[in-house]
Amino acid sequence: MVINFGTASAAIPGPDDAESDDDQVWSASAHGVAPLIALAPMDAAGERIDRIAAQLFSQHSRARIQAWIEDGRLSIDGKPANARSKLRGGEQLSLDPAPDPASMAFLPEPIDFPVLYEDATVIVIDKPAGLVVHPAVGNWSGTLLNGLLHRYPELRALPRGGIVHRLDKDTSGLMVVARTPEAQTDLVRQLQARSVSRRYLALCWGRPASRSVDAAIGRDPRERTRMAVVSHGKPAVTHINCVATVDFDAAGGPVSLIECRLETGRTHQIRVHASHIGFALIGDPAYGNPRRTRLDRELLPHQALHAWRLAFDHPADQSRPELHTAPPADFVALAERLGLASALAALGDD
Template identity: 35%
Template sequence: MINFKKFTVIVSNTFSKKTRLDKVLSKLFSQYSRTCIKKWIVNFRVNVNGKIFDKPNMYVSYGDKIIVSIVNESNNFDSPQNISLCIVYEDKDILVIDKQTNLVVHPGAGNKCGTLLNALLYRNSSFMHIPRSGIVHRLDKNTTGLMIIGKNIISYNALIELMRSRKIIRQYETVVHGRMISGGTIIRPIARHPTRRTIMTVSTSGKKAITHYRVIKRFSYHTHLRVKLETGRTHQIRVHMLDIHYPLIGDPIYGKKYQSLKNISKETFKMVKEFPRQALHSSKLCLKHPITGVQMKWNSCLPNDMLHLLKQLNKNDIEQFNYNF
């Protein structure tokens, strides 16, 4: 007997009056390929307002109710796993976590289990019936900090709408190579790299991406920044900071080969060179509750590894100042 997972979604007003069914599903089920979504449609797995829609180019409109039935195969991609999560806030509609490092958000090639999705299914099997298991936005495997998750289809759809209309404030802290003079705004489109398909790059053919950054503290050769996202492209902060020649410390993909600098201690050089991950932390989330409309805000302190890094950079500057003085 074939078992199915059923997902129910309501087409939001972010789509035009008439939008192709496959385009709507590609947005709402972004973790699945377009080929996979097309198979759902032509195999009669998609129901719109009580009727089967079996052609990708059929149109849906705002308010339409879509039910998608997906074959529930037995694999690690949707198996519950007891993975510890730091819960910052929870009610019947939303869940806010402070994600630890070394935690992948969605299962995929090379990470078929041990992900945030597996952890959510362990907490509550109802996440299985929400697109992306309620995950509204992603953080990279080794980026730490705040994430918000919808616990039911209504709150999930509302959070997706808030994200699309840029009404969720997402603020980060990072430490970059180079001493910045001042803050600024980066408006550069981002696309998948033409040959290295697992990474992103600034490209005129890409999607619009906007990143605001402000200086928290300058060091001799590095800068502690506060970064605010206006859009949410994959690896956006990491790609944008590399593009303006201030790559993140510890970034294994968009970083740089670190060379010894004048007036930097061996201890500082070693810590910066060997920092085990991109120095990036999601420090603040601010939004109106998707159901009650109440304004809510959460803050997350920097994790110990970034605190130790900043402490060492500060120590190096003090020692060098005293030496030169």
């Protein structure tokens, strides 16, 4: 099965798309958790409400309780409490704890994303840039996983909602998702065996020679939110093919269109390897050249990286689907501005 370059379909409507729980107000009591109730001790007269509440509801931190007071989740004798309220002693305090954001991580949400292909076994998605794949700190909702659970409710039964690999938030392109436990196990094994083919298009600074980068990647010891080439990291191999290079007047130097083929799939692998060999991706806020930060932001607010080709052994019949998808509009527009539009178009004709 081959799906030609640029034939990604519009988002396929999921079940009950006409109804969503966008307007539902999430509170602990609305989801079967009764408010916590306690009586203020008589010797609490004159004390601040947040201090006494922190003692009475000691399973929660004082900082969290203060935030809940600001949100109107604590009442005194049925009336909303004020953080500066002083107690008389003997009042009834009622606390309605907000749910832990992590508890909302696996809730269905109507998130829009294009589906390139689907059958009873797998789904192939053309992920937009800006969409987080999996819930985590800072992004407990509004993720691809939430959208998958809304569109395909059966994925609730699978670990990680059938997701077997990820793309960075601001990287666009193809992802395969399993719809059955057997398919998920099979795809994970293929990834481990490096038989899944993943090819990316990127726009970078400089004129890199076509080459393979074999350099282990791990957490940056100086900045734990970043990855880096480190001796103690996990093996990582990226094959880079320089498709075309032009001189870009605004930068006073060359820029290139490259194709990257992953042999491994480490976090931020292409971005880290490209930066490591001196050819950072245009627009990369984490691994870009600091001297070009302003120009990077002007050209593209995120890294110019798109997962454009994907091939894997279909878990159901062992056929070899090969899927292509065109880069998004902002990537194409940047290629035109740089003078690389013809090279990008020629790739699409292959």
